Amino acid sequence: MSAAGANRIAGAGRLTPANTVRFTFDGKSYTGLQGDTLASALIANDVHLVGRSFKYHRPRGILSAGPEEPSALVGVRRDASRHTPNIRATVQEIHDGLDAVSQNRWPSLTFDIGALNDIGSPMFSAGFYYKTFMWPKAAWKHIYEPVIRNAAGLGVAPKEADPDNYAARYVHCDVLVIGGGVAGLTAALSAAESGARVILCDENAHPGGALRFEGEARLDGMAGHDWAVQAAGRLAAMDNVRLLTRTTAFGYYAQNFVGLVERVTDHLAAPEPDMPRERVWQVRAGKVIIAAGAIERHMVFANNDRPGIMLASAARTYLNHYGVAVGRKVGVYTANDSAYGAAFDLKRAGADIPAIVDLRDEPDAGLVEEAGVLGIRVLTGHAVTGAGGKLRVASMSVEPKKGGRTEVIPVDALIMSAGWTPSVHMFSQSRGKVAWDEETGRFLPGTYAQECASIGACNGTDGLEATVNEALAVGEAAAKAAHPKAKKPSVAISVGSAGKWAGGMVGAGPGAEAGKVVKAFVDFQNDVTAKDIRLAVQEGMHSIEHVKRFTTNGMATDQGKLSNLHGLAIAAEALDKPIPKVGLTTFRPPYTPTTFGAIVNHARGKIFDPMRRTPMHAAEAAAGAVFEDVGQWKRAWYYPRAGEDMHAAVNRECRTVREVAGMFDASTLGKIEVVGPDAAKFLNILYTNPFLKLGVGRLRYGIMCREDGFIYDDGVVGRLAEDRFHVTTTTGGAPRVLHHMEDYLQTEFPDLKVWLTSTSEQWAVIAVQGPKAREIVEPFVEGIDLSNEAFPHMSVAEGTVCGVPARVFRMSFTGEAGYEINVPADYGRMVWDAIYERGAPMGMCLYGTETMHVLRAEKGYIIVGQDTDGTVTPHDAGLSWAIGKKKTDFVGVRGLKRPDLVAEGRRQLVGLKVKDGKSVLEEGAQIVDNPKQAIPMKMIGWVSSSYWSENCGAPIAMALVENGHNRMGETLYVPMPDGVIEVEVCGTVFFDEEGGRLHG
Amino acid sequence: MLLIHCPYCGEERPELEFRHAGEAHIARPENIAEISDEDFAHYFFYRDNPKGVTFERWRHMHGCGRFFNAVRDSVSDKFLTTYKAGEPKPDIADAANENQINTSKGQGAK
Amino acid sequence: MAEAQIARELPLAGRAAGGASVSITPAEPAMRVSLRAPQESIAAVSKGLGIDLPTRPKQSAVAGARSVLWLGPDEWLVIEEGDRDPMADLARATALHSAVDVSHRNTAILVTGTQVADVLNAGCPQDLSLEAFPVGACSRTVMGKIEVVLFRTAEDAFRVECWRSFSDYAFEFLRDAARGL
The missing domain is CATH 3.10.20.440 (2Fe-2S iron-sulphur cluster binding domain, sarcosine oxidase, alpha subunit, N-terminal domain)
Structure with a gap:
């Protein structure tokens, strides 16, 4: 032993x-x-x-x-x-x-x-x-x-x-060969010798396919498997070939895009820590050659699932490749020739073969004779109708298929073969249509949808010689089609004998026919028996897709590789229809189960998604900032000091900005440089506002609509020169606004002489806001006169700040006088630190996005996407003034005149004062005009922005309310789980209504 | 992942570089401010979404940045042809003949 | 740019990654221009820049420390690794064009080594073989979840340009891709 x-x-x-x-x-x-x-x-x-x-x-x-x-x-x-x-x-x-x-x-x-x-x-x-x-x-x-x-x-x-890492790689080739059996190896050699870039993948540890078990195959005078080893070696040594073993082609997608997954470390006792556990190869191939082979089917009989019962080819593989006999007393049940080889090999290796039970009446005479020579009893026209044993098969019950005496033959293993199913999965995934071959009783590749070819057993090509000849020709043709410089390959392979695999049966065998109450398994993984499939038909499932879902036949992780055809045959019989009329279910990726790790591959942990940081991020973190996620950006949210919670920090920041000054990182704002002689004309079309007459050095707040009249984005536009504008967008809107502008420029107004360049990340933007803003920044600025007279609110100028080139904007999103200093990003930190060092001793604070939100809400400045939801017009938002009254065309000009958009009673943006003076409304809360009405109440609007305003000493809110602009002073109600909150409709400006502070 | 021939780059490039941009050959009316509600609805809202040959816009967003047009079969997903923005609508039959992959005979088909 | 005497704080300063078959390092600071020009201005703009703008897709032109990369039919990326300011050179060209300084918008990573294409192909779906992407080829494309510009400077060397705030992702992606090649 x-x-x-x-x-x-x-x-x-x-x-x-x-x-x-x-x-x-x-x-x-x-x-x-x-x-x-x-x-x-x-x-x-x-x-x-x-x-x-x-x-x-x-x-x-x-x-x-x-x-x-x-x-x-x-x-x-x-x-x-x-x-x-x-x-x-x-x-x-x-x-x-x-x-x-x-x-x-x-x-x-x-x-x-x-x-x-x-x-x-x-x-x-x-x-x-x-x-x-x-x-x-x-x-x-x-x-x-x-x-x-x-x-x-x-x-x-x-x-x-999962602590393992997974890798991915896109790879291109002229010819991808799926499967490394004799067909795949031959085709790969043929294509590679032609000079094409070839990838050959095989799911086993070593190529060879059926040559692993088929002992009698001979190629080039060698035993089949020896030839496969040598062929794989030849391929591996070629520069234009990538040989991938332990690699499964799991998905065949459009335009010859094929997903392979390579198991890199699962077979290793101690893998190197940096090695990926699996690697996904995303292959784009000029031609795909599918050489996926065929899968042997089991026989469907009572208790065919007992341990020790297996496919004949499997038993033969265990013997001829692994040197393992599957039992000492091995029964054989077959409906085709290929099980005989397994029986003979086992017998020669010393196992007892008590009988070969052949469902056919007249099997190949040569095989029967050989069995006789080996002393094996062949029972033709017989069936195995049951298996004894529970945890291991102990016997097989054999009877003539036409009925008769049952013989119980003790066995400790039972091998079976109902025939071979060509593996058309990859072909089917490529959207090819399979066709039923009546003569051989199998589905074969029919109509191709992509640049691929099937060869060998998966194409129904029987016999070694035919397979090799087909593979040589297809390999060469594929190389020629995909690779312009392909030359004639010099591969010749001589072929010796090998068995033929055609024939067999599908469906339930004797003893498991309709009416028999036995467990004859069709699908082992989902426990579907022949009886279940008949029941499905009986209950009205007439489409094979319905039968599949009702019984779950073929729906397990093995996707019915063994069971589909049997299930189909049983359903066809029950429906009394021919098999091709019932049809095959569609094969979908993945061919075999694929790990989430492989699918996710690099996209996890730190590189799950880009985490975007501004140039001043480290300085803000050092100052104690708490960050919030805004899209992919990390933005400083608030800067708590010792003992402060968020509320306290935000209140302090809000007060400080209005009383002294605050500094804010506005770098994430989108920026687009619009350059060319037609720049003003272009902006005049894209924005609702007029831009033709905006003076050089001046800024304008602009609203951008979609063609339907709804607000799409907003921002400040500055004119740097006659032909150069600096446009800002919302942080989240930057990419889509540029896309939207490019769309109009390229496809509607291609004659305009203007170009758009994203400069979002060119500039670090440091906002200094508050009564002392000028005093703080003035010493750093050269080349710009910051006085109110020379540089009033809504001005822009180029100069230097801290010695580096800068664009300084006199503008405000807080309602205070202030500057937004743009400096090239790599200098952002240096300028930030310099201003902070001067400003902090003067009482200036750093403030984050939360304070920014509160301060802008105090002034009634909207945030697109928060106070608008894609159904809000400039009129609804109270921004009618931003629409150029004399303009005959801009994006949205017609949409704004649509009946729905000019109708009375639209939801309009208003302010809300909370009557109790202390409750901060929940953003998103619904508003009603009568809290006593029956549930469900009629909602007339919702709260879009809501904060505690330290500067007003009261809660403030904005809301979109039906007919809101005409409800000033009305009392409305916000029903919440623990009570109804009374609010009064007011204007949206809560602080410094006259706006005098902007100009201070 | 599809391969898309960019008429500006002159080669097929992976779909990840592109962005679909809706139906093609819908020009913005020059007198848009004056058109009727119905005409505006047809211009902005109504789309054919046909089964079969469709004309659509794509942008080589992460490549050359250009918008272009494509003729594609919405059943097979196959592109029949692509052409530059502003070029006339191609003859569908010609496009189909030029670009069609021979779907009836793969090499191994029997 | 006139301010070249003040040190730039590069987003990837101090990082390094890679192994035996590939090395990943941040590039030195450079000046960059996003250049747009119609067909009829190409000759004049080329003259101003001191280098012929490449006019075929994926092509680049290099003269001294200055490279010009074709990104689109009317779009080029100018990279100046020396000290001649390309914005100043372009300002002298009077033919219609648009030049926008993007020196700080982008940052670059140099990836070199025998398996350089394998590393980039972890996230870039383009064919980066020498036949499809020869030395001197350049392209805007994607790498993982971000947009990059690839520029092959030698058989075994690429310059990867990306926007500043995506550079952390780009670098860490390349580091991950270079593990266990």
């Missing part, structure tokens, strides 16, 4: 016996070999029972040897935060220390309480969740749902953050 498991056969397989690996399964330690999958290592140790099924909690084993596995799903755990559920044991390679656990069982795998579902299964037939838990209504939320949620689900996800 081998150290690496009792079922390991000396001399068989391609693994090295000396390279042992220790791993655990459900806490028990086992030895496997380097290169084993968890499945092969467990079978080597005679472990077939690896999990419990989803719905009935039936004991389940290993069905396949590849990524199509529906059954053997386990959790794999590296540490507390690295526990991945639903890993296919047939894909996960073992490494020293691998820790795997079975799923969906409690308290243990061999004794599972949930298995009672199996006994109570009439309750859980197809569509049970639509029917069983409907009554009484209240029970769903409190009883059914919590219980079902606990019982359902496969595996457990970790609660900790």
Whole structure:
């Protein structure tokens, strides 16, 4: 007996016996070999029972040897935060220390309480969740749902953050080959020798595909698998080829954009910390060659899910690749030729094959003869109608398919083959249409929608020679089509014998026909039986898409790789329609489950999203700023001093700005430089205001509407020269305003000689506001006379500040006299520090966005997006003065005349005074005119801005209220959960109504 | 992710660089201030959203920055052609012939 | 710009990243102009700038410390790594054009090494092979969630220009992309 498991056969397989690996399964330690999958290592140790099924909690084993596995799903755990559920044991390679656990069982795998579902299964037939838990209504939320949620689900996800990193890369190639079996390797060699840039991906650790199990294949005089190793080596050595193993093509998108995911570290005992766990390759290929092979189908018979029952090709792979016999007494049940090879190989390796049960009456005579030579009994025209055993198959019940005596044959493993399903998933994802091939009874690629080709088994090409010839030709043609300098490749591959895989059967076998109350599984992962599918049809599901959703056949993570065709055949039979008339469901990405980590890849943690900081951010942080998120920007919100909460800090900042001065970082405002002889003309069209006559050195507050007449953005526009304007936008509006302006310029007014350049980030903007603003900034400014006479409110000039070039704006969003000093961004911090050092001893404070909001609300200045919601016109906002009365055209000129926009009673922006003098209204609160009316009350508006105003000594608010401009002095009501608040409608200016302070 | 041929850059570029900008060939009326409510509604609000060949605007936002027009099949998502802003509406049949991928015979089709 | 004697505080000062096959460093300060000009002004503007504006997509022109990158059919990015002020040079060109100083709007990251394209392709969907993106090629494009301008200065070297406040994201993205190549 081998150290690496009792079922390991000396001399068989391609693994090295000396390279042992220790791993655990459900806490028990086992030895496997380097290169084993968890499945092969467990079978080597005679472990077939690896999990419990989803719905009935039936004991389940290993069905396949590849990524199509529906059954053997386990959790794999590296540490507390690295526990991945639903890993296919047939894909996960073992490494020293691998820790795997079975799923969906409690308290243990061999004794599972949930298995009672199996006994109570009439309750859980197809569509049970639509029917069983409907009554009484209240029970769903409190009883059914919590219980079902606990019982359902496969595996457990970790609660900790995933500590691994994941990578992504866009990559371009002339030819992408999906699948590294004989077809894929040959096509890749052919294309690569032509000089094309080639990517070949294969989901296994090593290319080879079916050559891993098909012992009799010979290529170039070599055993098939040896040839594959050599071919992969040749490809890997070529500069124009990227060979990606452990890499699954999971999605085929428009224009040959294919997503691959490479498992980089899951097979390593101690990966380097910087290595990504997985890498997503986003491939753009000139041509895609799909060489995805075919997937063997299981036989549908009673209790076909017992551990130890598996696909014939899987058993053959375990033997020929991993050196593992799946049992000592192996029954065979088949409807095609390919299971014979597995039986013969097992027999030669020393296993007992008590019988090959062949559903066909006349199998290939040569195979029957060979079986005779090996001493294997062949029962033609017979069926396996049931399997004995519970935690492991113990026997098979065999009877003639036309009826007759049942023979129970003891076995410890049962291998089966219903035939091969071409893997058309990638083709179907590419939006190609499959076509039913009547002769061979399978769906094959039909109409292509993209620049791709299918070759080999997935294209229904049978036999090694035909596959190689097809692959050579398609590889060369693809290279020629995608790569202009392709040359004739010099690949020639001579082919020896190999089996043919056509034929087989679909649907339920004898003993599982309509009317039989047995569990003959079609879909192992979702526990769908043949009976469930018939029930779905009986209950009126006539479309295969409805059958799929009603039964959940094919809806598990394996997406029905084994079950779809069987399910379709059973439905077709029940509907009494031919299979192509019932149709196949659409295959969608991902081909196999793909981790969220891979999908998210780099976009997590610090680089989940850009975090934008202004040039003065560090200085503000050092001054104790609390920051708020404004889009992607971090903006200083308020600057609490020792012992201050937000309210106290904001009150102090508000007072200080009005009494002394405050300094504010306005750098995030959008800025656009508008340059050219037609600049004024262009702005005159984009804004509602008149701009033709704005003088050089002057500023104007501008409103920008959409064509429908609603306010889109606002900002201050300064004229620096006849042909140069400095435009500001809201912080959040910067990109869309530039886009909007470019749209009009490029597509409606392309003859205007004007260009737009974003300068948002060129300038750091330092606002100094308050009665002492001039005194504070004056010493730093050169080249500009800051006196009221020379530089009044709404002026702009260029000069220097602290010795660096500056654009100084005399403007105000606070109602105080003030300046917005623009300096090149890299100097922002230096200028900020200099002004602060002078201003602070004079009593100036730093203030944040909250104070800015309060101060502007005291003055009734709107914030677009807060006091407007995309349905507010300049008139509604009380800004009729900003519309150029003599202008014949501007964006919005016609929209503003629409009947709805000139109608009486529109919601209009007003101020609200709170009658109790202390309640601060909630922004978003609804307003009614009669609080005593029945619920639901008629809402006539809502609060858009609301603050405590320290300077007014009262709460202030703005609101959009129906017919608001005509309600001055009216009392309205704001109903809140703990009472109704009375308010009085007033104008929107709460402080310094005459505006004298602006000019101080 | 689509590949979009930018008529200004002269090559196909990834969709991430582009932004869709609505239906094409809807000119802003020169006398917009005077048009009727109905004409304004047709200009600003009503869109055809046809199934099949559509004329649409795109902007190579994160590339050359230019707006351009495209003819695309809204069923297959395929672009039939793209052309510069201001150029006339192309003949659909010509565009379809020039750019259509041969959908009926992929190399491996049987 | 006249103020060149006052030190600029670059947003990425002091950062470094990369490994054996790629190095990521902030570029030295530079002067930059966003230049717009119609077809008929190209000759005159070229003369003022002392360099022929490239007129084909993705092309650049380099003379001494000055590079001009084609960004669009009427748009170029001028990068001056020496001390000749391109704004001043352009001010002398009287032909119709728009020159806007964006020296501080952008900052740049230099990425060099044998796997430079692999690192950039972690977030940039363009084909950056030498055939599709040869030395001297340049393009505005995207990298992860931001817009960048890529400029290939050598087979194994790119200059990545991005807006100032996106530079932290750009640098950290490149750092992450360079892990475990």
